[in-house]
Amino acid sequence: MSSFPRILIAAVLTTVLLALGASQAMAQGPPKPGPGGDAPGAGSDPGSPLQQKPSKTAIRLGGLHHGDLTVGNRIEVRGTLRPYVDNQRVTVVLNRGKQTAKRKTIAVEPKRGNGDVGEFEFSKRLIKPGRYNVEAFHVETGILGGSKATSQRFHIRYPDPGLGDSGDTIKIFNSLLGDLGYVNDEGATYDEATARAVLAFHKVNKQSLTDHASSGMFKTIARGGGGYHLKHPEGGHHVETDLSRQVMVLANGDRVDEIYTISSGKSTTPTILGKFNFYWKQPGTNDHGMVNSVYFLGGYATHGYADVPNYPASHGCLRSPIPDSLHIYNWIDIGDAIYVYH
Template sequence: MRGTVRRSLITGTVFALATTLPFGIAPAVADPTPDSRHLPLPDQFTVLRTGSRGIEVHNAKKRLKGLGFFPGNLSPLYDSALRMTVWAFQKANGLKPVDRIDLPTWQALLRPRRIRPLVTYAERERAEIDLRRQLLIAWRDGKPVLVTHISTGARRPYCEKGHCGFASTPVGDYRVGVRVPGWSTGILGAMFYPVYFNGGIAIHGSTLVPRFPASHGCVRVPLHNALDLYRFLQPGTPVYVRRPEALAGRAMRVRGERRPRIPKARPVEAPHRSYKNSSRPGRSTGHRTGGDAGGHR
């Protein structure tokens, strides 16, 4: 009985925090300080997993949305969209991505880390792609407004459907170019709302977004985040791709340093459209492979 009451109190706390935050805007929270006096006891939480259902799942989704991690619908079901959203939140908070909301994840939901930019000289409205943590962060007015789990280039050679290359998502500064609404197909598979930013490399929704880099070079995002990113990433929006461990030991850029010029996005021929222009993935008429862009080399 006591454990049930404690769980209810904590759930109510999470719900109260969620309802006071503007949806889609991540708050500028301070990094948590290790103070055991304010940490909840282990029996105050219920571990949630795929298939779990109830008010605690709904409240967790609402809290994540308030922090800028969009879990899709706010139903009381722990579905695949919430599963990948939890991965993103765990990675952003220095936790190992697991298929559950456990005690460390509940504690992070109560006291989340501040999301820090990868690029200090970046424009205030931009997308940042973290290849190490496999995260994409959309920024507006200097604030993170959408954080999502991604899967980028697998960093290995491939030969598929008569096309060979090296699966890589190159580090660099780019800008959004061609955008294609709905489902489209390229030489290596299907894409949902692709946004090209580096030749044939695009950010696009996919049915297959594992916890590891697995694409041919594109940036795969969960289907439930693809349309929001498509609307955010207008032509000309900067896209910064970084691998933070590769920057270890290099001096941080300081304020006042000259900002490098970001080249315009290289033109790419829009891929063949074989799907209806619909935001409903189930209306596609062909086979969806979760593949990548038609112009990718």
């Protein structure tokens, strides 16, 4: 046989064998995955997305006493996010009633000694009354799902301050009084200056004439209540004296600067009513025991005096406690108006 026929037969046989092999492979189906889950010889796709993990957020509150927070203390929030994943953040929301009192987004850090858990912290000093609670939530990312935690509700507790008490809570109390214009030294002690400010508050709000505060009063001033409403906001730098409540108010336009307890003229020598202007200042103590006097009509003046009861007792002047008199004297300018009314 010649070489050509041999070559032709070999080519035909090769073609037949290849066709048979392909037919068997199709009948067997695709290759089965290996032990690692990939088909034999196959590698992982670097462009495929990572599977998102579910998350869990939890919080606990610190600083509470019997479920409430003492005024001026900090509410301490400590939280966890599971599992820990790099570059995650949690938003903490402090609610006061239906309003947001504070909102802060915080980076989650790995917990010391347990790198599988993330942790975060938040704190806030609270003074205003209300029903509070805390929420913390993680917004889902490509690799970690969203989750949320909500705390129990709590309120602010206000003590009953009294003469001689001291500490941070009293300093807050004094500062709140000062913010409303009730003059005191705004220190950390409930002293005689605080007592006079408390008495002035009770007079303004037509309450019992005592220099002892209550938790209710503390709560009122903590929300900004209990101040004085001026009758003459058009008066510029002026003084208002309400004889029915036995208080004197120093004001700049429509803003109350300072409020003092006073004693005005008794029924037989009443204080004159109306609008007047201060015309003379007499420093020190005069022959009548009047201290740091500022006159507004004839012998009518505002001045310090040793005896300042809670009722009208003067000969027509406006008496103030001697410790308050110098400040009143320095505050008033010649020409300032004074409005005296019931």
